[in-house]
Amino acid sequence: xxxxxxxxxxxxxxxxxxDFALHCVRINLVAMRDDPPEAPIPEVFEPSPWYRxxxxxxxxxxxxxxxxxxxxxxxxxxxxxxxxxxxYASLEQNKQRxxxxxxxxxxxxxxxxxxxxxxxxxxxxxxxxxxxxxxxxAYEAPAEPKTAADWLITKKQEAAENxxxxxxQWTAKQAQAASMTEWVRQLRASxxx
Numbered sequence: 001x002x003x004x005x006x007x008x009x010x011x012x013x014x015x016x017x018x019d020f021a022l023h024c025v026r027i028n029l030v031a032m033r034d035d036p037p038e039a040p041i042p043e044v045f046e047p048s049p050w051y052r053x054x055x056x057x058x059x060x061x062x063x064x065x066x067x068x069x070x071x072x073x074x075x076x077x078x079x080x081x082x083x084x085x086x087x088y089a090s091l092e093q094n095k096q097r098x099x100x101x102x103x104x105x106x107x108x109x110x111x112x113x114x115x116x117x118x119x120x121x122x123x124x125x126x127x128x129x130x131x132x133x134x135x136x137x138a139y140e141a142p143a144e145p146k147t148a149a150d151w152l153i154t155k156k157q158e159a160a161e162n163x164x165x166x167x168x169q170w171t172a173k174q175a176q177a178a179s180m181t182e183w184v185r186q187l188r189a190s191x192x193x
Contacts, residue, residue: 018191025187045180047173055166062159070148077151081144088141095135106130
């Protein structure tokens with residue numbers, strides 16, 4: 001039975017070891033998973049620019065926060081508080097709707113009479129699963145900073161942490177791309193021409 005690795009060998013499309021080895025590598029390269037099957041393996045791998053963009057966005061966010069006046073910080077704090085309150089209210093409403101559906105289903109399961117004693121385990125399992133799925137506690141929004149200065153300090157700390165995170169990610173992706181490039185270069189050099 002052919003696999004993604006062997007189907008081209010089995011149908012005669014790949015007959016040379018070099019082509020087979022490169023085909024197997026291409027299938028396994030995470031960087032190429034979304035590429036079409038015929039895409040050639042590049043000579044040089046580049047990290048996704050997404051990580052660099054996230055780093056730039058985090059840096060812009062910190063610069064914006066550093067330039068913010070206390071009046072702007074207060075407006076932003078109030079805006080954040082409203083958004084957070086609305087988000088948590090929505091979560092609570094969704095939880096209540098879902099719990100109502102689960103309770104309705106539990107009532108239906110309760111009224112069901114299993115046709116045999118062997119089916120009683122199914123009823124018990126259904127009820128246990130419904131019970132486990134019900135949310136018990138209310139969603140509580142995290143405490144919001146009480147002053148604009150507190151809000152600004154918190155947001156600057158978050159922005160600085162985001163910069164550190166995205167810098168680490170970008171550095172790691174650059175190293176990964178360099179490593180893949182070198183690995184594929186070494187492989188190509190070892191294969192017969």
